[in-house]
Amino acid sequence: MPLINYYKILEIEQTSDPTIIRAAFNKLAMQYHPDRNIGDASAEVMMKTLNEAIAVLSQPRLRKAHDKKLADENGQSFVDTSFDDIPKTLEVNLGESINLELMFIPEGTFKMGSFGNGRYENDMPRHEVTLTNPFYMGKYEVTQEQWQVVMGNNISYFKGGKLPVNQISWIDCKEFIKKLNAKTDGGYRLPTEAEWEYACRAGTTTEYSYGDTITPKNANYDESNIGKPVAVGNYKPNDFGLFDMHGNVWEWCEDWYGGYPGWPVEDPKGPAVGQYRVLRGGSFAVNSSRARSCSRIICAPALRIHVNGFRLVKDE
Numbered sequence: 001m002p003l004i005n006y007y008k009i010l011e012i013e014q015t016s017d018p019t020i021i022r023a024a025f026n027k028l029a030m031q032y033h034p035d036r037n038i039g040d041a042s043a044e045v046m047m048k049t050l051n052e053a054i055a056v057l058s059q060p061r062l063r064k065a066h067d068k069k070l071a072d073e074n075g076q077s078f079v080d081t082s083f084d085d086i087p088k089t090l091e092v093n094l095g096e097s098i099n100l101e102l103m104f105i106p107e108g109t110f111k112m113g114s115f116g117n118g119r120y121e122n123d124m125p126r127h128e129v130t131l132t133n134p135f136y137m138g139k140y141e142v143t144q145e146q147w148q149v150v151m152g153n154n155i156s157y158f159k160g161g162k163l164p165v166n167q168i169s170w171i172d173c174k175e176f177i178k179k180l181n182a183k184t185d186g187g188y189r190l191p192t193e194a195e196w197e198y199a200c201r202a203g204t205t206t207e208y209s210y211g212d213t214i215t216p217k218n219a220n221y222d223e224s225n226i227g228k229p230v231a232v233g234n235y236k237p238n239d240f241g242l243f244d245m246h247g248n249v250w251e252w253c254e255d256w257y258g259g260y261p262g263w264p265v266e267d268p269k270g271p272a273v274g275q276y277r278v279l280r281g282g283s284f285a286v287n288s289s290r291a292r293s294c295s296r297i298i299c300a301p302a303l304r305i306h307v308n309g310f311r312l313v314k315d316e
Helices: 018-032 041-057 060-073 144-151 170-183 193-201
Strands: 089-095 098-105 108-112 127-131 135-138 250-256 277-280 296-299 313-315
Touching (some): 018 041, 041 060, 089 144, 089 170, 098 193, 108 193, 127 193, 135 193, 144 170, 193 250
Antiparallel strands (some): 089 098, 098 135, 135 313, 277 296
């Protein structure tokens, strides 16, 4: 069955922006609407095709897939330019000369979890995950100076303005985000567990974002013999430009804890209810295995522990 070119259906160029796409749909929908074409089977078919066209071309992921199929059918190369005009970094002034920096994370598909190999059972089975929407993620763990300017206090056990905020609960994080969204243009939240691992891996399939082994040159974990958090940004970032995804402090995720499926999933968000929330990334107090990209632990959402911090996500 030949591929329907929805751009031709809407009588527009393939480079048309969403405003032009919507206007073209509205014009043709008025022309072929069933109320204006009672008993006309061809108009009914056209209206159905128009609805399919707007459904596909108004969703970036579906539009990209459609454009790729068009290119394949015509023997052409497909170049994804959908993110060319999107800023790769965001910098937000929180006040008092304190900024929040975020990095752009594109949509994509990856293998989540581990193969086992004598590791922890809760990070298995390895399964395919597709994230259908891009997002921004904090370049660094949220620092104490950022927490102070938003919350007006500092409840951390280990003190220092450039240190990641620590000894905070999941509930504390949610209160910070509530106040941050009220203070700014909004859209901030905790990452889902899948978003966190995808961003941590940054396209890699190895145990860590920089290979299958880790040393104290790469991150702050127990073998670093530091025994406390260090200022954010002290180690090399991953390929998405994110710092300290391994070690330093555990990072709260949005999800309730639950087991993994054994099949491909799209935009997973964890169970609807639960007893424990998930944390990722390891800390200064755990061994190298716990700092792997796939490693996960659980904690009661109201519990404050000195090894726990967090990192923000903002919807694109």
